[in-house]
Amino acid sequence: MSVGIDEISFYTSNYFLDLRTLAEVQGTDPEKYYQGIGQIKMGMAAPDEDVVTMAANAALPLIERVGGDAISTLMFATETGIDQSKAAGVYVHRLLGLTSNCRVVEMKQACYSATAAIQMACALVARQPEKKVLVIASDIARYELDTPGEATQGCGAVAMLISANPRIVEIAPEVGNYTEDVMDFWRPNYRSTALVDGKYSTKIYLRSLKQAWENFRQVSAASFEDFGHFCYHLPFSKMAQKAHQQLARINKAGLSAEQLEEQILDSLYYNKIIGNSYTASMYIGLTSLLENCRQNLAGSKIGFFSYGSGCVAEFFSGTVMEGYQQYLHTERHSKMLEARSEVSYDEYLALYKHPDPRDGERCDIPHVTTGRYRLVSIVDHKREYIAL
Ligand code: HMG
Numbered sequence: 050m051s052v053g054i055d056e057i058s059f060y061t062s063n064y065f066l067d068l069r070t071l072a073e074v075q076g077t078d079p080e081k082y083y084q085g086i087g088q089i090k091m092g093m094a095a096p097d098e099d100v101v102t103m104a105a106n107a108a109l110p111l112i113e114r115v116g117g118d119a120i121s122t123l124m125f126a127t128e129t130g131i132d133q134s135k136a137a138g139v140y141v142h143r144l145l146g147l148t149s150n151c152r153v154v155e156m157k158q159a160c161y162s163a164t165a166a167i168q169m170a171c172a173l174v175a176r177q178p179e180k181k182v183l184v185i186a187s188d189i190a191r192y193e194l195d196t197p198g199e200a201t202q203g204c205g206a207v208a209m210l211i212s213a214n215p216r217i218v219e220i221a222p223e224v225g226n227y228t229e230d231v232m233d234f235w236r237p238n239y240r241s242t243a244l245v246d247g248k249y250s251t252k253i254y255l256r257s258l259k260q261a262w263e264n265f266r267q268v269s270a271a272s273f274e275d276f277g278h279f280c281y282h283l284p285f286s287k288m289a290q291k292a293h294q295q296l297a298r299i300n301k302a303g304l305s306a307e308q309l310e311e312q313i314l315d316s317l318y319y320n321k322i323i324g325n326s327y328t329a330s331m332y333i334g335l336t337s338l339l340e341n342c343r344q345n346l347a348g349s350k351i352g353f354f355s356y357g358s359g360c361v362a363e364f365f366s367g368t369v370m371e372g373y374q375q376y377l378h379t380e381r382h383s384k385m386l387e388a389r390s391e392v393s394y395d396e397y398l399a400l401y402k403h404p405d406p407r408d409g410e411r412c413d414i415p416h417v418t419t420g421r422y423r424l425v426s427i428v429d430h431k432r433e434y435i436a437l
Contacts, residue, residue, distance in 0.1 A: 053215035060106035087286035091324035095417040096403040100187040108208035121180035126163035161357025170211035178213035188327035203324015225265025234358035257362035273300035277349035
């Protein structure tokens, strides 16, 4: 049976910092960011936005089309959890008006967990083909100020409807996995920013790609030449370029540098101006590929490399469906991105340092987001969200 992504939509905050501004304040050459890591802007969440509001915003266009009743399970992937116990997806369930018979669960393994959610969603649909599973990945990437990771911050959420006979991308069942207990990037429960061994993390990312690919080759008949395009986990776009060159080297692919670049270029546009969105980033990359590639991708095979620090990695594949273009939300996404406001360095600092109350005292949060959902207050340690 054919199972996969039936529809896909993403959301990012209305605010961004141009990395030139960051570079000027730091006395760094902006080209280190623009060229060196391949990033231009980074998305900054408004004070009344978090993974819940971004997730609801991302999923709204899908729910508007299929209706809340169609969803049997909501899987929420994040590493920016707002509660150790309650799944963030339960708030989203109410905001989107899903039925009380819909199950909700939160998944975690750094940037990888959305891929686990998709694979599990495909298995659920294969068992009950009349059901649809909503997979949402939502994250805010935060590093300490004045660290190498700072320029790779970002925020975003992506929502995907997983169904039988999907209209966008059919996901193949063969996967290659790689897991290793390493400390390349982590965030203990008591910290709001991640700790990272930056250079080491890039080495582990590349090692995991090699291992996951080799495992994939043991279970799948597909070879490097069978893939027209590739989507990589995107902590910053240069990482995907390095990864793709490595994969081509491993496979002794006889492609020129330009041909290799063409296989990934269209997947990078959105991430370059949003930044890292952790669990969402590879799937925003997929959206970028589908919405920006001039050539008709129908029938084309896409290779996916999903990586989550710590680490778990997976290589899998998908095939683009005939007529996929008519189900994309290209115009909505481009309007959203065009409407964003640039912030100054001081405004960026204010967004970065916005109050994060932990004492249970009432905290009313000003209305700043231009999205359809917002966090209004935190009272007695309870977060209150509304639809606007
Ligand atoms: P850094 O060490 O400050 O940067 O930060 P650098 O000195 O290595 O420079 C970066 C590149 O810019 C280099 O290119 C320089 O040559 C170039 P490369 O040698 O790599 O090809 N450069 C310039 N280019 C043009 N003009 C210039 C110029 N100056 C320098 N003037 C680092 C890099 C990755 C360490 C940092 O960004 C970082 O710590 N990032 C966070 C960690 C990260 O993103 N790791 C990626 C792999 S792990 C992962 O993907 C998982 C993750 O998403 C989390 C999760 O799973 O949950 C992070």
